Every structure is written in structure tokens, then in C-alpha cells.
Amino acid sequence: MQEDQAEKILKKHRESIDRLDAILVYTLGERFKLTQEVGILKAKYNLPPSDLAREERQVARLDKLSKCADLDPEFTKKFLNFIIREVIQHHQIQRNKQ
């Protein structure tokens, strides 16, 4: 393969990456809307703020899904923690508003 062909493939891959990023942004947007609703429900109805059994099930499930998607399960764990930290921050902001 010539360098200009390699550059064409690179361009195509980048276009795919951009489309996947749009999926990620909109999916995360939807996910945060739901965790926001969950935060409001928990605060309003005095439901427990964290649920360790649920979190354990989530970790186990994502571990299994990562293997199916050929994604490094360690990365998925880091990713889930990254999202959960953000959700907790959102919930705190929510609580301070009430």
C-alpha cells in the first residue's frame, strides 16, 4: 500500500470515529438525564443514596459486556468510575439546589 492510500484509510477511520463520538455524546446525555431523575427520586422519597448490591451487579455486568465487545475490562472499570464520580457531583449540585 502507498502512503496516499494509507492516508485515505486514515481519513475514513477518523470519520467513523467522529460518528461513534456522536453516539457516545448523545448516549451520555441520555444517561445523565436518567441519573438526574434517579437523584431527584431518591432525594424526594428518601430512598437510599447508594446501593452497593446494584453497583456490584453493574460492575459484574459491564465486565462481561466488555469481554463480549473485546474492550479491556480494566478500562471499562475506570470508565464506569469516571462516570459515577460525575453522577455523584451532579447529585451533590442537585441537593445543594434544594
Add this chain to the structure above:
Amino acid sequence: MQEDQAEKILKKHRESIDRLDAILVYTLGERFKLTQEVGILKAKYNLPPSDLAREERQVARLDKLSKCADLDPEFTKKFLNFIIREVIQHHQIQRNKQ
């Protein structure tokens, strides 16, 4: 609304969150496959390892998408950096293997 109804809604929201997490895991799996290919192409054809103009365009595009998806643009920036750090690590591992 009664507490048991709130719990039912909470359960439904959590099921939606689980489905969205599956989308995220598979989309990230696909994204990493592509960045892996990009890394191989760049190494094989001596294409520049980083492209600042592309990164700037990505940041600007994701900022716009975040606003459309009602997602905090600051979070999206942190998220993109989190992914890019992981991609760079993958590329380094790839280079060390060659």
C-alpha cells in the same frame, strides 16, 4: 406519588441506564478497534503520530454536539481527554510490540 411507585420508576430508570451502558461499552469497543487501526497505519506509513488541527476540530465539534445533547461541555472535554489518554497508552503498547 407513593414510595413504592417511586421505587418502580427507579427500577425502570436503572434498566434504561443498563441498556445505555451496553451501548457505551460496544461503541467504545468499536472506537478502540478503529484507533488501534489508526495507530498501526501511522506507525507503518510514518504518518504524524498527533494532529493538532484534527484534535482542535474534534474538541470544537464535541462542544457543539454536547450542547445539542444537553450534556455539560466541560464533562465532554474531560471525557474526550480520558479516552485520548487511553488511546495514547494503547498506541505506546502497540509501538513497544513492534
